[in-house]
Amino acid sequence: MRERQILHVDVNNAFLSWTAIERLKEGETLDIREIPAVIGGNEEMRSGIVLAKSMKAKSCGVVTGETLYQARKKCNNLQVYPSNYKIYKKYSNDLYNLLLEYTDKIERFSIDECFLDMTEYLAGSTLLYKAKEINKRVEKELGFTVNVGVAHNKLLAKMASDFEKPNKVHTLYENEIPQKMWNLPISELFMLGRKTVPKLYNIGIKSIGDLAKFDEKILIKKFGKHGKLMWEYANGIDNSEVQYEPEEPKSIGNSITLPTDIFGLDKIDEIVLALTEQVTYRLRKYDLLANVVSVQLRTKDFKDYSHQRKLISPTSSTREIYDVAREITHEMYKGDFIRLIGVRTDDLCDKNQIQLSLFDNSNSKKQERIDKSIDFLKEKYGYSKITRGTVMNVENIVKPKRKE
DNA sequence: TCTGGGGTCCTAGGACCC
DNA sequence: TCTGGGGTCCTAGGACCC
Numbered sequence: 001m002r003e004r005q006i007l008h009v010d011v012n013n014a015f016l017s018w019t020a021i022e023r024l025k026e027g028e029t030l031d032i033r034e035i036p037a038v039i040g041g042n043e044e045m046r047s048g049i050v051l052a053k054s055m056k057a058k059s060c061g062v063v064t065g066e067t068l069y070q071a072r073k074k075c076n077n078l079q080v081y082p083s084n085y086k087i088y089k090k091y092s093n094d095l096y097n098l099l100l101e102y103t104d105k106i107e108r109f110s111i112d113e114c115f116l117d118m119t120e121y122l123a124g125s126t127l128l129y130k131a132k133e134i135n136k137r138v139e140k141e142l143g144f145t146v147n148v149g150v151a152h153n154k155l156l157a158k159m160a161s162d163f164e165k166p167n168k169v170h171t172l173y174e175n176e177i178p179q180k181m182w183n184l185p186i187s188e189l190f191m192l193g194r195k196t197v198p199k200l201y202n203i204g205i206k207s208i209g210d211l212a213k214f215d216e217k218i219l220i221k222k223f224g225k226h227g228k229l230m231w232e233y234a235n236g237i238d239n240s241e242v243q244y245e246p247e248e249p250k251s252i253g254n255s256i257t258l259p260t261d262i263f264g265l266d267k268i269d270e271i272v273l274a275l276t277e278q279v280t281y282r283l284r285k286y287d288l289l290a291n292v293v294s295v296q297l298r299t300k301d302f303k304d305y306s307h308q309r310k311l312i313s314p315t316s317s318t319r320e321i322y323d324v325a326r327e328i329t330h331e332m333y334k335g336d337f338i339r340l341i342g343v344r345t346d347d348l349c350d351k352n353q354i355q356l357s358l359f360d361n362s363n364s365k366k367q368e369r370i371d372k373s374i375d376f377l378k379e380k381y382g383y384s385k386i387t388r389g390t391v392m393n394v395e396n397i398v399k400p401k402r403k404e
Numbered sequence: 405t406c407t408g409g410g411g412t413c414c415t416a417g418g419a420c421c422c
Numbered sequence: 423t424c425t426g427g428g429g430t431c432c433t434a435g436g437a438c439c440c
Contacts, residue, residue: 110440
């Protein structure tokens with residue numbers, strides 16, 4: 001097999017940089033990239049965590065995912081700005097379109113990361129040269145910066161893009177693994193998270209090099225498939241392809257952390273219905289049907305539990321999915337104070353690939369017409385305006401309005 | 405702990421069938 | 423049936439990612 005030529009492009013402090021340039025475009029003079037700043041959620045809504053940070057905030061020790069309260073303690077003049085996914089999507093598309101000039105084999109790994117398979121697109125040039133060109137062009141033409149990782153597989157390209165930031169290009173070829181990767185702590189390895197790292201520490205594995213040299217069989221015995229994966233990653237082995245064809249989603253769900261804990265099935269049911277409406281709206285928008293419905297509850301002391309149920313036949317009907325969601329919610333609710341509620345649909349299939357016979361019962365048809373007309377109104381008047389029955393959209397639950 | 409919201413994949417146990 | 427083992431499906435929970 002020919003050696004593959006892979007790049008990983010990673011936007012530096014994406015949400016913060018994109019917010020910064022959007023503000024500058026609107027006439028603001030302050031570039032929030034130059035001050036201690038973060039993009040954060042809303043503390044009053046109990047979603048006050050750091051989503052992105054400026055370099056100055058990072059140098060105070062602020063980390064992504066911590067609470068704004070914690071971040072402020074580290075950095076007393078920290079400025080907090082809200083997120084705006086609409087503009088992030090726009091900048092993400094700008095980046096994607098620029099990268100399309102280099103290859104059509106691009107995997108959009110997340111809103112701010114892409115893998116590029118350049119194997120057939122070097123045309124006499126080198127991979128490193130292309131990486132440097134991309135790095136320069138993004139800064140010049142789009143106004144934000146990226147790190148580019150250069151390697152012969154996705155894992156190594158991703159590890160490379162995570163080296164020194166911002167606005168840098170790094171290679172991580174096989175012969176560079178011992179020198180550039182093995183001295184890093186295991187927490188830096190992709191797919192080693194907060195639960196596994198302490199377990200590895202306990203058996204004396206502290207660096208990626210320690211892991212690479214450890215007995216693979218013992219890791220498999222201890223961690224199963226995950227053990228095999230982590231050993232391969234530590235040794236720079238990854239044969240996965242760049243998934244440039246966007247895949248159909250396998251699940252669609254929505255969840256919300258409530259501004260205050262709630263108690264009792266009546267209140268929980270209202271939220272479950274509101275979430276079901278959001279979820280089924282998205283299902284119908286993409287012409288998908290769900291085979292499995294699940295509901296997640298998180299208690300005030302952060303215990304999660306969930307139930308799921310397979311449906312008799314696939315559906316996107318709000319009524320049908322809500323009936324099941326409500327049923328399993330009632331089954332599992334133990335009378336706790338609830339902090340978070342989630343509704344998710346799984347095992348999705350394409351509506352157009354399901355035989356029409358599933359729809360020829362007239363009740364389903366009627367239900368489908370109701371859903372469709374509600375969807376139409378939602379599109380026309382904006383999402384939050386239209387609800388079914390007893391004022392059931394999440395916005396109203398979050399900010400209760402006086403009854404008219 | 406003043407701890408988001410969107411996902412994917414894996415595991416383990418029980419039911420059921422052959 | 424006092425029975426064994428394998429395969430598949432379903433469910434609950436957990437780990438990880440950005």
